[in-house]
Amino acid sequence: MSKLKIAGKELRAIGYPEGPVISIAMNIIQKQYKHTAKEEVMELLKAVLASPANYLDDAVLALIAKQLMPEEKESEGELSLNQNGIQFNVFGSEHIEQSAMHQMYTAAKLPVAVAGALMPDAHHGYGLPIGGVLATENAVIPYGVGVDIGCRMCLSIYDIDPKELVQREAFFAREIGEATLFGSGAQFKQSEEHEVMDNELFFELPLLKNLHGRAWKQLGTSGSGNHFVEFGVVEIAEKDEVLGVEPGKYVGLLSHSGSRALGANIANHYTKIAISKRRLPQDAKNLAWLDLNEEEGMEYWLAMNLAGEYASACHHVIHNKIAKQLGRRPMKMVENHHNFAWKEKWEGREVIVHRKGATPAGKDVLGIIPGSMTATGFIVKGKGESASVNSASHGAGRLMSRSRAMQSITHNALKDELKKHGVKLMGGGLDEAPFAYKDIELVMQSQQSLVDVVGKFTPKIVKMDGPSIKPWQKSREVEGE
Ligand SMILES: Nc1nc2c(ncn2[C@@H]2O[C@H](COP(=O)(O)O)[C@@H](O)[C@H]2O)c(=O)[nH]1
Numbered sequence: 001m002s003k004l005k006i007a008g009k010e011l012r013a014i015g016y017p018e019g020p021v022i023s024i025a026m027n028i029i030q031k032q033y034k035h036t037a038k039e040e041v042m043e044l045l046k047a048v049l050a051s052p053a054n055y056l057d058d059a060v061l062a063l064i065a066k067q068l069m070p071e072e073k074e075s076e077g078e079l080s081l082n083q084n085g086i087q088f089n090v091f092g093s094e095h096i097e098q099s100a101m102h103q104m105y106t107a108a109k110l111p112v113a114v115a116g117a118l119m120p121d122a123h124h125g126y127g128l129p130i131g132g133v134l135a136t137e138n139a140v141i142p143y144g145v146g147v148d149i150g151c152r153m154c155l156s157i158y159d160i161d162p163k164e165l166v167q168r169e170a171f172f173a174r175e176i177g178e179a180t181l182f183g184s185g186a187q188f189k190q191s192e193e194h195e196v197m198d199n200e201l202f203f204e205l206p207l208l209k210n211l212h213g214r215a216w217k218q219l220g221t222s223g224s225g226n227h228f229v230e231f232g233v234v235e236i237a238e239k240d241e242v243l244g245v246e247p248g249k250y251v252g253l254l255s256h257s258g259s260r261a262l263g264a265n266i267a268n269h270y271t272k273i274a275i276s277k278r279r280l281p282q283d284a285k286n287l288a289w290l291d292l293n294e295e296e297g298m299e300y301w302l303a304m305n306l307a308g309e310y311a312s313a314c315h316h317v318i319h320n321k322i323a324k325q326l327g328r329r330p331m332k333m334v335e336n337h338h339n340f341a342w343k344e345k346w347e348g349r350e351v352i353v354h355r356k357g358a359t360p361a362g363k364d365v366l367g368i369i370p371g372s373m374t375a376t377g378f379i380v381k382g383k384g385e386s387a388s389v390n391s392a393s394h395g396a397g398r399l400m401s402r403s404r405a406m407q408s409i410t411h412n413a414l415k416d417e418l419k420k421h422g423v424k425l426m427g428g429g430l431d432e433a434p435f436a437y438k439d440i441e442l443v444m445q446s447q448q449s450l451v452d453v454v455g456k457f458t459p460k461i462v463k464m465d466g467p468s469i470k471p472w473q474k475s476r477e478v479e480g481e
């Protein structure tokens with residue numbers, strides 16, 4: 001039991017702190033509160049609340065906050081949130097951190113909110129949590145889509161015996177190595193060809209005009225964080241009519257990436273506009289929306305859709321290069337965005353469904369839910385469950401922050417895990433180790449009512465960027481990867 005004294009009162013934090021962020025926060029508060037500006041302490045507490053390594057009990061944090069923070073007064077012209085908010089369904093609440101839950105409660109109070117759901121892989125994000133689904137009426141929230149607009153999964157299934165992945169490992173590893181380029185600012189010297197670069201919108205919107213050159217050079221690159229390109233084993237136990245692949249074992253090529261600098265610039269540009277237009281209370285600031293009847297809302301909608309097409313083109317450039325090298329076409333491709341907004345019908349209403357780190361799971365819609373670099377992931381078919389607003393998780397979700405992973409996972413443990421699963425890893429760091437993710441099997445159990453499993457994918461040769469943070473660097477959370 002640890003004790004925390006604030007403003008002369010003793011608060012008890014039972015069973016923790018364990019996480020480094022909390023320990024540091026508690027130390028600073030305990031030792032320095034008397035000499036520290038209240039604002040600084042508040043910033044610190046907010047960081048603690050926002051951290052995925054947040055182990056402090058909510059009640060304690062609320063008490064601390066109450067001691068330090070005067071009741072927030074509504075500033076002039078500020079829009080107020082609904083007091084109660086819409087109800088939303090939480091799938092697998094036992095896997096979900098409190099701060100993500102808080103973010104969803106805030107989103108549910110937006111005046112434009114119609115329906116919502118929290119997926120079992122949810123964790124803290126900017127504005128809407130990652131794994132958050134929010135349906136709105138005629139409004140789009142740029143940070144409800146996420147910074148990496150159109151982040152998606154793309155799987156090519158080849159009629160190749162997966163034994164070849166072992167027998168010709170060096171060949172397959174070389175193919176991935178030559179067809180991909182990782183790194184946050186990565187760009188090709190020689191731009192790839194794709195019709196998306198001729199889209200007229202690039203030349204009509206000043207923002208996009210300025211982004212066209214860089215976007216072209218980044219076409220077909222993968223970026224950083226947990227974006228990956230990997231070969232693995234696809235296993236189909238029973239033929240599914242929608243997937244249409246005969247039972248058997250095949251070679252699969254799975255990629256995960258988004259819209260690179262193009263999407264990030266669009267997201268940040270329109271978020272700033274949304275924030276300036278809707279003056280929301282501080283905790284809801286990043287949920288500022290654009291009205292789809294307003295010029296900026298329409299512009300964002302078009303730009304977001306272009307970023308989605310661009311993200312898809314990035315995957316296709318990679319998959320086409322590899323198909324060429326393999327000298328054959330895939331039997332089947334399955335792909336889906338998991339950071340995007342769609343115009344859909346929900347319970348008879350026309351709504352805008354934001355899925356930020358969530359897989360579309362309308363009736364018979366195919367999608368990919370990966371596990372980790374060693375865990376088997378899933379090809380799924382949506383059940384069209386209205387309680388989840390036709391959505392499912394987009395992965396296992398992070399179990400710990402990158403900084404905590406760097407501090408608590410060892411290189412030897414990662415090496416042993418890769419060996420145990422027969423996985424060859426090119427790049428990657430401890431912050432991306434399988435132990436940093438939740439157990440995908442448990443996550444899948446929490447969403448049996450949302451999707452049917454129609455196939456499995458087990459990674460064997462994995463390529464990703466180098467470590468996102470070095471052990472001696474400060475933490476860097478990568479939003480909406
Ligand atoms: N097959 C692999 N899956 C992985 C790997 N690293 C992470 N993951 C899973 O992907 C999702 C993607 O989450 P996002 O929020 O960044 O889009 C994540 O939750 C993991 O389950 C990997 O190397 N290979």
Ligand SMILES: [Mn+2]
Nearest residue numbers: 148151258481
């Ligand atoms: Mn991404």
Ligand SMILES: [Mn+2]
Nearest residue numbers: 151152480481
């Ligand atoms: Mn992603």
